[in-house]
Amino acid sequence: MAGVSSTLVGEDVYVKLLDEVISKVSKRGSVAGDRVLELRPNLVSDTKNTALTNLGQIAKTLNREPAHFARFLLKETGRAGSISGDRLVIQGKMGVDELRKLIDLYMKEFVRCPVCNGIDTRIVSEKRFRFLVCDACGAKNPVRRI
Ligand SMILES: [Zn+2]
Incomplete structure (x- = not known):
């Protein structure tokens, strides 16, 4: 009756190999799970508008098109705005804290x-x-179109 217990044999999954691959790549510095991005958004406001004056630099750090990042900001905040050269002009006031939160959402x-x-x-x-x-x-992974 030795065959009765054969269905109890389980399958073990080893993720060790994956860990090794990740640590190998990390040493070269190209896995960025813990990389700190140098994001220094520069905002200038007057009574009506806020301008992000280094849109291109922020977009480059995020490795995305400036227009894509700009569309996200405007869509998320429901504001009007326009790109002019390296500036994104947003209607209304926006503080650095609000912008940083939006950048976090965008990154996520x-x-x-x-x-x-x-x-x-x-x-x-x-x-x-x-x-x-x-x-x-x-x-x-699918992402929404903006
Ligand atoms: Zn991944």
């Missing part, structure tokens, strides 16, 4: 890989869909 949705938390990602268009593709772990 459009920059950070939800699987490995890395930021070496790209937004890829396929027909009418957009995907966040991670260059570190290969994950591909």
Whole structure:
């Protein structure tokens, strides 16, 4: 009756290999799960408008198109605005704290890989869909179109 217990054999999944791959890549500095981004948004306000004067630099640090990041800011805050050169002019007042929160939201949705938390990602268009593709772990997740 030795065959009776054969169904009890389980499957063990080892994630050690993955850990090794991640630590190897980390040493080269290209996995960015804990990389600190130098984000210094520069805001200038008058009574009616707020201008983000280093839109290009912020977008470059986030590795995204300035227009994409700008659309997100305006959409999330429901404000009107326009890009003029390296500036994004937003109607109304916006403080640095509010902008930082928006940058965090943007990173969470459009920059950070939800699987490995890395930021070496790209937004890829396929027909009418957009995907966040991670260059570190290969994950591909749908993101909304903005
Ligand atoms: Zn990833």
